[in-house]
Amino acid sequence: LKEQFPTFANKSADDLEDLLRFEDLFQAHIDGLEQVQLMRTLEYELREENERLAEVNLSAEEELRKMRDNVAELQMFASSLTSRFYELVQEHLDLQKPYSPTVLLAKLREECAELDTQSEDLATALMSKDGTIEAAECEDFVRQYKDLRAKYHSSDM
Secondary structure, eight states, X not given: OTTTXXXXXXXXXXXXXXXXXXXXXXXXXXXXXXXXXXXXXXXXXXXXXXXXXXXXXHHHHHHHHHHHHHHHHHHHHHHHHHHHHHHHHHHHHHHHGGGSHHHHHHHHHHHHHHHHHHHHHHHHHHHTOOSOOOHHHHHHHHHHXXXXXXHHHHHOO
16 A cells, blocks of 8 residues: 555554545645645646637637638639639630631631632623623723632632
């Protein structure tokens, strides 16, 4: 017993019986132990530090709330800017579509086909005339046909 509980080593049998019989006496003996006093001191210090930290946290609560509100506002603003950015990108892409190589090539082909059709129609109209063709009419045909074919070849791919 003395090795396991050295604090009771110097107590007499009567003292030990009194400790068992009187709870207040037993509690006073336990409270007087160095380990118990150290534990209570540490407990007190931890409680004090905990209260101090709680006060620090509570004092920062208002500032943190304002910061959270500010962050939420900034996130909404960033979201609206992102949406606007994507709208502008889409608008930019839509504006670029008429100038894409594919569209420009298709327009050029249509234009060439139209010029070819016009020149063929002009030649067919001249060939379908009955009788003789006057010199002015022939010169007018040659000039128009030449212009159409020149445009055709200058825009030909």
